[in-house]
Amino acid sequence: MIRSLIALALATLAGCQAPYPTEHGRVYGDTVRAVLASEVIPPQPHPERGADGAAASAAYTNYQKSYVSPTPQDARPAVGSK
DSSP states (O other), X not given: OHHHHHHHHHHHXXXXXXXXXXXXXXXXXXXXXXXXXXXXXXXXXXOOOSOXXXXXXXXXXXXXXXXXXXXXXXXXOSSSOO
C-alpha cells in the first residue's frame, strides 16, 4: 500500500517537471531571438536610381525660379465654385 502511494506521488510530481531546461543560456529567449532574426533584411546591392546630372540640375533651377516669380493663384474658391 505504501509503495503504491509513493509511486502515485512520484507520478504526480513527474507531471510538474518542466519538459525542457530553462537555464538562461539555453531556452530562455529563443522565441525573441527567432523573431528578431526573421525581421533582418539581408543586405543586397541596390540598382542605381535617380536622374542624370543634367535633369537634376534643370529641376533644381526650376525649383529656385518658382520662388523668384511664383505662379499667381485664382481669387475664387476652389471648392463649390462653378
